[in-house]
Amino acid sequence: MTVLDTRALNRATLARQLLLDRADLPALDAVAHLCGLQAQEPQEPFTGLWSRLRAFDPAELSDLLVGREVVRTHLMRRTVHLVTAGDALAWRARHDAMLRQRVLGVYRDELAGIDPVELAAAGRAVLADGEPRTMTELARAVSDRWPGRNTRALGELLIAALIPVAQLPPRGLWRATGGARYLPFDSWLGREIAPLGKDGSDPAGQALVRRYLAAFGPAASADLRAWCGLAGLPAAVKAVRDELVTFRDERGRELLDLPDAPRPDPGTPAPVRFLPAFDNAILGYHDRSRIIDDAHRGLSVAGTRVVLVDGRVAATWTVDADTVVVTPLRRLSKADRDAVATEGKGLAAFLTDGDSERVRIGALPG
Structure with a gap:
């Protein structure tokens, strides 16, 4: 079974999440x-x-x-x-x-x-x-x-x-x-919610599996469960398994995916991206190591806004009046700082209707 390393999973996640x-x-x-x-x-x-x-x-x-x-x-x-x-x-x-x-x-x-x-x-x-x-x-x-x-x-x-x-x-x-x-x-909305499937069928659960993999895959069953909070999905996964392809990650977990979903080359460049609080690109997994280091995992549930550099969480950001303020979590090269500043200017302009492109990048804490 093909093993997908962390970088391959990272690029797949970025592609599915429209962040690549x-x-x-x-x-x-x-x-x-x-x-x-x-x-x-x-x-x-x-x-x-x-x-x-x-x-x-x-x-x-x-x-x-x-x-x-x-x-x-x-x-x-x-x-x-x-x-x-x-x-x-x-x-x-x-x-x-x-x-x-x-x-x-x-x-x-x-x-x-x-x-x-x-x-x-x-x-x-x-x-x-x-x-x-x-x-x-x-x-x-x-x-x-x-x-x-x-x-x-x-x-x-x-x-x-x-x-x-x-x-x-x-x-x-x-x-x-x-x-x-x-x-x-x-x-x-003028409509009632769709009822659960009859005779033990689970069309909603099966749809959730497919939709989740389209937006988050390749992923393990534990990732799917962490995203939706539902414990009763094994039967839905089993029902659609013949439609899926499987991989393993470096920890040996089985990963499920849609056969034709994008899995970019791990060497594909990843642009800087500013993510909002509680973004599902991070929270949508049980194992978040594909996008955030374990040392910073707590940021994902604390409502901290983060910056992706080369596809991974590398800084946090806040807004001070009309200025986007970036606090690195690791050392950033000059090229990375320039890329963060450029993307940050765009974000500042978006948040101020073009009145400001101010960005301030702080020093590495400690």
């Missing part, structure tokens, strides 16, 4: 290809798409949200993702059990004795008037039936697990602020 070459794609197609963008920080998907698309206009993504073609919702790993409306409807039922288990795992004591079916019915009854509500407002509206209960726990279970809901604009619009308000999918 910026793509000429509409924002909607990019969101679909990427299986959504992690979006608990509302402005971060805009940077994520800027780094991936050749001519990205942030107004395009805002229009998709307002036009209900993409939605913000709790999905993979119980985190807020920005996904196409079609994917939200197709995938939500497959995630229901995981979403419920994760919320109940956090609030086991606070929610003890509450019937989730009864709670969901109460929440739907409140939302039936078509009025968007915050999580707190919805929880308080049903709390009379469960007096003395933790309203935060009630709200989390309703919004993140029991009722498929969308976070409504202006939340998530370019440079907009506002709290999260919710409406059920059937109200906001």
Whole structure:
């Protein structure tokens, strides 16, 4: 079986994630290809798409949200993702059990004795008037039936697990602020979620396997599970295995992939890229060594924005007024610093509507 080393996996990841070459794609197609963008920080998907698309206009993504073609919702790993409306409807039922288990795992004591079916019915009854509500407002509206209960726990279970809901604009619009308000999918999108397959079939799970590999492969089953948070995918993997090709990584793990998906030559040059907080190019794997050193793995879950140099995390970045500030994690050659500065100028211009191209690259810490 062919062994793919870390650099080969890195270049495959960059290609699948549209980070090797910026793509000429509409924002909607990019969101679909990427299986959504992690979006608990509302402005971060805009940077994520800027780094991936050749001519990205942030107004395009805002229009998709307002036009209900993409939605913000709790999905993979119980985190807020920005996904196409079609994917939200197709995938939500497959995630229901995981979403419920994760919320109940956090609030086991606070929610003890509450019937989730009864709670969901109460929440739907409140939302039936078509009025968007915050999580707190919805929880308080049903709390009379469960007096003395933790309203935060009630709200989390309703919004993140029991009722498929969308976070409504202006939340998530370019440079907009506002709290999260919710409406059920059937109200906001005008369609019900797709049901689970009958007779034990799992079309949604099989679609997830294929879509994940198209955007993240080659990858191990553990990587797929880490990305979506679903434990019940072995049967889906087994069902599509005959469609797939297999490799091994340097640790001996079996890697699955689509036969015709891009696997660039490991020597392919990789441009500097600025990634937003919680980018799935990193979080989409259990073994993240293909893109980030183990010593810096914690950055990927801390909401730290990172810079890729030669395809790997080599620095972090923040914004100070109109200046992009880069802090190296390792020594950068003059050529690397120049490339970081050039890409950083483009990012600064994007974030300021062309008013600034200021970049400041700091010294290596310590």
